[in-house]
Amino acid sequence: MKFKIAVLPGDGIGPEVTAQAIKCLEAVGETFNHQFTFEEAPVGAIAIDQTGDPLPEATLELCKNSDAVLFGAIGDPKYDNDPSAPVRPEQGLLKLRKELGLYTNIRPVKAFPSLIDRSPLRPERIKGTDFTIYRELTGGIYFGEKKLNKEGTVASDLCEYSEAEIERIAHQAFKAARNRRKKLTLIDKANVLETSRLWRKVVTKISESYPEVALDFLFVDNAAMQMILNPSQFDVILTENMFGDIISDEGSVIGGSIGLLASASTGDKHALFEPIHGSFPQAKGLNIANPIASILSAVMLLEHLGLKDEAMALDCAVEIAIKKNIVTPDLQPESKFGTTEVGDQIAELL
């Protein structure tokens, strides 16, 4: 089969890790006889440098006309100390999510047994951890009205949700839970927020259509504790945009390296795949960045294209590489494998 993939390497280590994911997809193509064409476009700080716009129109068009988007990372230190600069890299990502209608962000977290010693948590706490976060990605306080009065002394952000916005991602999450351990945890702050109460009401109603899935609720403050005290209790987590941002980054520490975690952002028409790590500018060009998050994003991309066996093969190749200690220094301080070498070996294992 033929597929057109839009590649948005972005900033920092984005290009390096994305190159490894492409390498692996090409290997998948050869082995399974598919043809992937990759077309590249700028986004983020590099796009601002080139065009003044963190999401140039041509980049957005390319994404809209592709079967999937492979995304690297964005962000550059020169914007970090001035988050109020009128044009900033992150705006590119937020606009892309909104324009492509990517309302469901899926972040799987699991503890690789062979890496258990890398985790900041004690082994007995993380044993059996294997959950997936469904984070709403195009609503809430991220996209609500923002105000600053003329004098610059009062600011506000509006967090807003509609029934329809909650329903569409809730169905995705319940379907996922039905195919897993059949448990769904809604994280909210319903004892304080009106939006959370709407989430609870809508999700409770939808749960009637999924009687085989057990639904429970956790206040976000308690969830932030449970994530560390007992992460294996979770199966599918469903939550709104801001809480999802915090809780999923927190969850990312469990596995020992954020360099292992992939994500898929999906909507009704489009889908984008990216590591959950950032652009890690200090590591740029040093060939030390862990490409596994990007390669696992390619696994999710293959699944999305309906290529189940192909996804499984690439996933296995990653697992074998980790077991064989073919990993970057973040996982094995004395490792001789750099970003490129790990990519080469995984592609070869296919």
Add this chain to the structure above:
Amino acid sequence: MKFKIAVLPGDGIGPEVTAQAIKCLEAVGETFNHQFTFEEAPVGAIAIDQTGDPLPEATLELCKNSDAVLFGAIGDPKYDNDPSAPVRPEQGLLKLRKELGLYTNIRPVKAFPSLIDRSPLRPERIKGTDFTIYRELTGGIYFGEKKLNKEGTVASDLCEYSEAEIERIAHQAFKAARNRRKKLTLIDKANVLETSRLWRKVVTKISESYPEVALDFLFVDNAAMQMILNPSQFDVILTENMFGDIISDEGSVIGGSIGLLASASTGDKHALFEPIHGSFPQAKGLNIANPIASILSAVMLLEHLGLKDEAMALDCAVEIAIKKNIVTPDLQPESKFGTTEVGDQIAELL
């Protein structure tokens, strides 16, 4: 000296643990020749049962006319599954914070060396952890306008902050940092939120008056990782209401038991002291609840009253009890000490 303390034991284990704190304050009074008078009033679920109101007018009046408020815990399972019930225990606490003007919530977190094995984190990660969170407590999305449309299909919560609200707590936090390790970390989401950008601007400006304090910034998602990966990097953390709720509960796992953590909520006129744990209704009446968080709240209360030596003495008594393993089963599964016994022993150590 004479002091009048308003005691609001609240729900669940609140009354049991508060009784131990009172016991210790009475012992302090005897040893140091002060006279504490304790006057009790209902709040939370128990107040709803008695009066229909989670914060009866008489309770609020008592708090306003006391030198300090000692608070237990609130919350009851019969409200937990229906967070949209028109009258709920938490409303009592939120209204109390607002009415007393308690805009600064102070939550110290440290790892007791003798309890290091109780932590879900590996010992090498938590060594040296000793930080204090300054959480804004009467603003932000907790108190902004809440809306639900007539059809019940669209909900919103407004997060609003003014310069003045940020300034007053920022000064508190900088002063605290000046007396500690001289580092202040502002946690925000300035790459997305207008309110966060205002926080950054105001806090940066105020930092000019505290040149000896090093200021840095952390996005809340990154902070949720750093809290687990490297908690000893923090000295004073300053943050807004909602982020403070999440991050401080997350930080509470470091020490091994949330039953150890106290908090002070202060304003220009009043101050309230409470454990950060909840009402833990399953443990009610079983004499197993850890009273240390409540006793350490009493330590903070003594400090607030200007009784430094007294505070230090009680703090030492707690440390000795922990070292001697005079602790409840949450810290020592085979412990023979219950809530009352731990309270007795600490009072006696004085």
